[in-house]
Amino acid sequence: MKKARQDIDSILEKYPRHAHHLISLLQDVQEAYGYISPEHLTLVCDHVGAPLTQAWAIISFYKSFSLEPRGEHEIKVCLGTTCHLKGGDRLARMCERDLEVKRGQTTRDQRFSLDTVKCVGACALAPVVMVDDGYLGKANIHSLKERLKKL
Amino acid sequence: MGKIKDVQELEAWRDRLLAAWNPEQPVVRVCSGPGCLAQGADQVAKAFKAAAKKGKFKVAPLIKETGCHGLCSKGTLVNLAPADIFYVRVQPQDVPEIVETSLVKNGVVERLLYRENGKRCRSAADIPFYRLQEKVVLKNVGDIDPLSFEDALAAGAYRSMARALTRMTPDEVIETVRLSGLRGRGGGGFPTGYKWRLAADQTRQNPGPLYIIANGEEGDPGAFMDRAIMEGDPHTVIEGMIIGAYAMGSHQGFLYVRHEYPIALHHLTIAIKQARRHGLLGRNILGTGFSFDLEIHRGAGAYVCGEETAIIASLEGRVGVPVTRPPYPAEHGLWGRPTIINNVETWANVPHIIDKGAEWYAGLGVSHSTGTKIFSLVGKVNNTGLVEVPMGTTLGRLVEEIGGGVPGQARFKAVQTGGPSGGIIPYEFKDISTGDRKLSRGELTSPDMVLETSGFPVEFESFVQAGSILGGGGMIVMDDKDCVVDLARYFLNFLGEESCGKCLPCRLGLKGMLEFLDNFAQGRGDPEDIEVLQSLAQAVMDGSLCGLGRSAPNSVLTSIRYFREEYLAHIQEHRCPAGVCRDLITYRIDQEICDGCGLCLEVCPQNCIAGRKKKPYSIDSKACTRCGSCQDVCPMDAVIVV
Numbered sequence: 001m002k003k004a005r006q007d008i009d010s011i012l013e014k015y016p017r018h019a020h021h022l023i024s025l026l027q028d029v030q031e032a033y034g035y036i037s038p039e040h041l042t043l044v045c046d047h048v049g050a051p052l053t054q055a056w057a058i059i060s061f062y063k064s065f066s067l068e069p070r071g072e073h074e075i076k077v078c079l080g081t082t083c084h085l086k087g088g089d090r091l092a093r094m095c096e097r098d099l100e101v102k103r104g105q106t107t108r109d110q111r112f113s114l115d116t117v118k119c120v121g122a123c124a125l126a127p128v129v130m131v132d133d134g135y136l137g138k139a140n141i142h143s144l145k146e147r148l149k150k151l
Numbered sequence: 152m153g154k155i156k157d158v159q160e161l162e163a164w165r166d167r168l169l170a171a172w173n174p175e176q177p178v179v180r181v182c183s184g185p186g187c188l189a190q191g192a193d194q195v196a197k198a199f200k201a202a203a204k205k206g207k208f209k210v211a212p213l214i215k216e217t218g219c220h221g222l223c224s225k226g227t228l229v230n231l232a233p234a235d236i237f238y239v240r241v242q243p244q245d246v247p248e249i250v251e252t253s254l255v256k257n258g259v260v261e262r263l264l265y266r267e268n269g270k271r272c273r274s275a276a277d278i279p280f281y282r283l284q285e286k287v288v289l290k291n292v293g294d295i296d297p298l299s300f301e302d303a304l305a306a307g308a309y310r311s312m313a314r315a316l317t318r319m320t321p322d323e324v325i326e327t328v329r330l331s332g333l334r335g336r337g338g339g340g341f342p343t344g345y346k347w348r349l350a351a352d353q354t355r356q357n358p359g360p361l362y363i364i365a366n367g368e369e370g371d372p373g374a375f376m377d378r379a380i381m382e383g384d385p386h387t388v389i390e391g392m393i394i395g396a397y398a399m400g401s402h403q404g405f406l407y408v409r410h411e412y413p414i415a416l417h418h419l420t421i422a423i424k425q426a427r428r429h430g431l432l433g434r435n436i437l438g439t440g441f442s443f444d445l446e447i448h449r450g451a452g453a454y455v456c457g458e459e460t461a462i463i464a465s466l467e468g469r470v471g472v473p474v475t476r477p478p479y480p481a482e483h484g485l486w487g488r489p490t491i492i493n494n495v496e497t498w499a500n501v502p503h504i505i506d507k508g509a510e511w512y513a514g515l516g517v518s519h520s521t522g523t524k525i526f527s528l529v530g531k532v533n534n535t536g537l538v539e540v541p542m543g544t545t546l547g548r549l550v551e552e553i554g555g556g557v558p559g560q561a562r563f564k565a566v567q568t569g570g571p572s573g574g575i576i577p578y579e580f581k582d583i584s585t586g587d588r589k590l591s592r593g594e595l596t597s598p599d600m601v602l603e604t605s606g607f608p609v610e611f612e613s614f615v616q617a618g619s620i621l622g623g624g625g626m627i628v629m630d631d632k633d634c635v636v637d638l639a640r641y642f643l644n645f646l647g648e649e650s651c652g653k654c655l656p657c658r659l660g661l662k663g664m665l666e667f668l669d670n671f672a673q674g675r676g677d678p679e680d681i682e683v684l685q686s687l688a689q690a691v692m693d694g695s696l697c698g699l700g701r702s703a704p705n706s707v708l709t710s711i712r713y714f715r716e717e718y719l720a721h722i723q724e725h726r727c728p729a730g731v732c733r734d735l736i737t738y739r740i741d742q743e744i745c746d747g748c749g750l751c752l753e754v755c756p757q758n759c760i761a762g763r764k765k766k767p768y769s770i771d772s773k774a775c776t777r778c779g780s781c782q783d784v785c786p787m788d789a790v791i792v793v
Contacts, residue, residue, distance in 0.1 A: 022468040023451055027410070054469070061470045061651075062451030064410050080372030081567065081627045082529045084641050090779045097756050118454075118645065119372035120411070122189045123529035124223030124536060135189035141754050142784040 008040060012047045019050040023058060026065060035066040071106040071113035073151050075099075076130040080119030087140075088127040092116050094141050098148070111151075154430035157438040158313045161304075168305040177212035177254050179203075180230040182293060184219030184379060185414065186536070187226035191243065192216075195227045198246035212254050215302075218383015220293040222280055224535035225265065230275065230293075237275040238263040267555075280534045283553050285515070287523045288499045289539045292383030297418045300425040303386040309431055311505035312390045316397055316439045319505075324398035325351060328501065330509035332521035336376075337366055337457070337494030338569065338622040340520075346491060349481045351399045353489040361401040362485045364492040365392055366462060367408040367415070370454040371570025372645070374625030376525040377495035379537050381408065381415035384499070385422035389445060391498035393436070394505060396443040399491060403444060407462050410449045419447055454571075454649035458697045459492040461651070472651045473697035494623070496525060516542030517584065524621075528554045530628035531563065547581030550628055557630045565629045565713070568614065569622025571642045571649075572702035574709030575635055576617050583617060618709040620702065634731035635710040635717050640668040642706040650699060657700030660691035664707060671718060673734040674725035681711060681718055730792035733777045737793050740781075742767040744789035751781035751790065 011028045015021040025048060029040050036044075036059060045055050059065040077083075077092040092103060095114050099107055106113040122128045125137030129144055136147050155161050181187075181196040199214045220228040225239035231253055238249065241263060252258040264271040265278050275281045295302040315324050329344025354361045365388060369377045381388060392404050408416055423445055426432040434442045453471045455461050461471035463485050484490025500522060504512045513521045520542040526549065529535050533555035540549065550556070550563055557563045565577045576583065614621050629638070647661040667684045670676040688704030695701045711718060720726050727735040740751070740760075745767040752760045752768060759775050762768030770781070770790075782790035 020466075020468045023465065024448070027449055027451060048468075050468070057470050058451070058468075062453050064452035081571075081625075081638075081641070082373050085530055085627070085629065085633050085638070087779065087783055090783055093778060094754075094756075094780060117411070118370075119374075121185050121375040121378060122223075123373055123375075123527070124186045124226065125189050126529075128189070137189050140783045141780045142750060145754070 008043060012043065015048065017048055019048050019054070022048050022050050022055060023062070026055065026058060030065055034070045035068055068106065069110070072111050073132055074113045074115065074130075075148070076115045076117045076120070077103075078118075078120045078122075078126070078128040078130070079116045080121075080123065080126075082123040082126040083119075083128055086126040088116075091127055091129055091139055091141065091144055094144065095148075098145070112148075153428065155437060156430070158317050161309060161313055161437065165304050165307075165310075168301055172305065173210060174233060176210045177208070177234070178232040179212055179214045179254070180217045180220075180232070180293065181214065182218075182220040182226060182228040182230075183216040184223070184293075184382065184537075185375075186219065186223030187228060190226040192227040194243040195229065195241050195246060198243045199229075199250070202246055202250040206250055206255055208255060215296045217294060218292040218297050219379040219537055220275075221284075221289070221537040222265075222278075222534060223537070224533070235274040235276075237265065237272070237278070239265045280536070280538070280553055280555065283540070283548070284538050285523055285541050286539050287503050287515070288380060288387070288496060288525060289383070289537070290503075291387065292379055295384065297383055297385055298421055300386070300422075300429065303384070303422075307506070308386040308502075309390055311502040312393050312397075312431070313437060315394045315505050316437060316441055321351065321398045321400060324394060324505065327509045328398070328504060331504045331512035332509075332516075332519070333497065333500055333504060333512065334520060335494055336496035336500070336524065336623070338572075338620060340621070343493060343497055346481060346493075347395065347399050349479075350489050350491045353482055354400050357489070360403065360488050361399055362488060362490045363392060363396055363399065363401045363404040364459075364462060364466070364485070364490060365404070365406045365495050365498050366457065366459070366492050367406060367412070367495045368450045368457045368462065369409055369412075369495075369623060370457050370649075371623050371625045373527060373529045373627050374570060374623050375527050376537065376624045378409075378412050378415050379525070380495055380499045381412065382418050385415075385418045386426065387499045387502055388419070388495055389422055389426055389432070391501035392445065393432070393443055394501050395491070395493070395498065397441055401491070402442055403446070405466055405485075406445060406447045407456075407466065408447060408449060410452060416447065416449060423447065453651075454645075455651045455697070455699050458699060460697070462492060463490060470651075472653050473699075475696060496624075524624055526624045526626050528626050528628065530567075530626075531557050531560075531630040531633065532628040533558055543584045545581065546576065546583045546626075549626065550581070554628065557628065560630050563628050564631050564633060565635070567619075567627040567629065567638065567706065568625065569620035569702075569705070570625050571645050572620065572698065572705055573622045573625075574617065574619030574705040575629070575638065575713065576614075576619050576709065577713040579713075580617050583614065618712055619705060632729055632731070634727055634729035635714040636668060636671050636721055636727070637729075637731045639707045639710045640665065640672060643668060643703070646699060646703040650703075654695045654697075654700055656691045656694030657696075657703065660687060660694070661700075661703055663687055664691070664704065668707070671721045672727075672732040674721055674732075676722045678719060678722055680722070681715070685711060733779075736777060737772050738770050738775060738777060738779075738782060738790055739772070739793050740768050740770055741789045741791050742769075744787050746787055746789075748786065750784045750786065754780040754784050756780065 015025050045052050079088045103116050129136045129139045183192050196216045203212050227241045229238040229241045252260050272278045291306045295306050325347045333343040335341045456465050456471040458473045460473045465471040480490040515522050523539050525539045565575045567575050643665045650657045652658045720728050747765040757774050759771040
């Protein structure tokens with residue numbers, strides 16, 4: 001999952017200095033670094049001329065932002081309606097037990113981040129778990145455990 | 152080729168492409184929609200590409216990675232032309248055999264054909280799933296390579312736009328859309344032509360910029376209609392928007408796309424670049440003097456941003472919280488200017504209407520709901536996937552004939568339509584038509600209200616009467632093993648989390664409702680609680696500002712309306728008839744079926760399963776937390792709910 005870290009200045013320079021671009025800019029920082037650090041948050045706000053409170057409001061409102069570094073591997077258990085009907089929640093509970101973290105958290109060794117997502121759109125394969133960028137379709141506890149062991 | 156100067160040049164280019172087309176060249180279309188990609192479509196395409204370079208062909212085949220073919224449950228799907236063979240469940244290792252049998256020779260790999268009642272179907276047209284559909288918007292999705300501008304051009308892209316720009320006045324375009332009867336496909340069902348007229352009149356009275364937006368924040372779980380269009384035929388969305396911009400006099404548009412749709416974002420970005428490079432976006436399009444450009448905005452992950460005032464807030468760089476309407480965005484929208492927001496599917500209908508005419512479009516579907524509608528058919532149904540049918544198709548036909556019915560059961564229990572804000576419609580309504588609808592409570596506060604009072608004929612509904620909405624087009628099929636209390640609870644939980652928190656009835660009311668359902672799911676509560684829950688639901692609907700809160704209780708209310716006995720079974724008998732609610736069930740291993748493989752014992756987190764290999768195992772129900780792990784892994788389905 002780790003991408004080459006882009007220089008923060010080169011991300012900032014892509015956008016004109018206007019508060020309209022606050023969300024887009026934060027999205028780029030999130031994508032490049034996997035989270036938004038307090039230092040970057042200040043730099044972004046200075047660049048577009050928006051108050052820190054506005055940026056905080058945005059980060060806490062929209063779900064794609066994280067204020068903490070993410071783990072090396074991201075596990076996203078789909079809990080869309082179809083996955084819910086087909087037992088997605090069991091898989092999420094199993095991950096919580098096995099990784100000893102709650103949904104939305106990262107393991108202490110920074111190896112795994114566990115999340116639940118609302119529909120990845122692969123409903124035909126429900127229940128689905130995304131492990132990093134790969135799909136694990138028609139997942140069950142056994143196949144998910146096997147998949148996690150390989151990481 | 153660089154910038155296209157005028158319509159003649161555009162048509163000449165298209166003619167050249169069509170003339171260069173060799174009808175004998177084999178074309179392999181590998182479905183690369185997310186459903187198939189998750190099943191390894193990229194590897195299949197890679198294998199075909201490698202084989203195409205090596206094999207001995209008369210004419211080397213063309214390998215295309217296309218958008219979604221629709222039949223996701225049978226992926227990876229591969230379509231061969233001109234032989235017209237449709238292969239399902241193709242794995243990379245099947246590719247050499249397909250190449251040898253069907254591309255080098257003229258044969259068919261029988262084992263990879265779709266089977267219906269034991270009969271093998273050679274071409275897609277033989278399969279009821281496809282035969283009963285009518286593809287208008289999805290015509291090119293699955294056919295063209297979405298990254299190739301020339302492919303789109305050869306398939307007819309920008310023809311309607313050229314025609315509108317050079318041979319129609321803006322008013323004629325609006326009139327054509329109005330006469331076609333096109334209504335918003337995002338769930339609102341507002342007549343598109345009227346909306347455009349409102350906006351055009353607004354800008355006349357109040358000169359200045361007018362913005363148009365394509366709403367691609369498809370947040371409903373289990374719905375992927377817009378995604379398929381954006382991924383499979385991005386130019387059709389762009390073309391529809393240019394036509395709309397010309398009609399209303401807009402020069403700047405925005406595509407607001409969910410960030411969870413990376414492929415759609417990628418394909419749209421490329422398509423916009425192509426359109427700009429060839430002078431179809433930007434200044435002086437095709438030398439007509441009309442200028443228009445488009446910008447993509449990624450949604451940042453908020454369900455409420457499907458609501459139009461929330462999209463506007465988000466585009467302005469603010470938190471996506473809805474605001475009171477009126478003023479409607481058509482009068483006072485983005486940066487205070489008139490703004491028209493249409494769903495992606497709505498925009499994608501426009502080029503077809505201009506191309507074939509309002510009369511043709513109005514002839515599809517039923518009287519007040521014209522055209523076709525795309526649905527995503529998911530849940531407990533055999534043919535999971537994406538379908539496009541004329542408006543007015545019945546629910547029974549969709550689920551039973553096109554969807555192929557419920558696996559292992561004679562009939563479906565219910566269908567949940569319209570996403571989290573929709574309702575649960577029972578089997579008894581299977582003859583309900585998917586076109587025949589009136590505006591719901593939430594919609595009555597939109598400009599529709601104005602039209603209704605000014606004599607716009609609103610036809611009597613079926614979906615709304617049944618307590619649901621047609622919504623964006625998600626259809627989730629439920630069978631006897633799905634509990635309505637559990638599903639209603641799931642949706643409330645979803646909407647409670649997604650509520651922006653601005654209106655108290657939505658923020659706290661949904662929480663309060665959830666407490667009732669949590670109790671029911673644990674077998675607690677009183678039958679009278681159902682009435683209290685209903686009145687609380689009413690309060691949430693009455694007291695919320697936007698569509699989210701106003702329609703949030705739909706699934707609870709419809710499930711009580713049609714499945715009250717299931718609620719009573721939970722409350723009075725402490726029993727979940729579907730065997731879902733954890734606190735009300737007990738797992739047991741069927742001693743006859745268990746073959747003693749021991750998988751259950753391995754996964755049991757409580758260590759409450761006992762037994763020896765090759766002998767039937769048993770569960771200590773006192774220690775069991777009913778996590779369901781054993782049932783999940785059992786290859787024999789021996790773990791049963793009692």
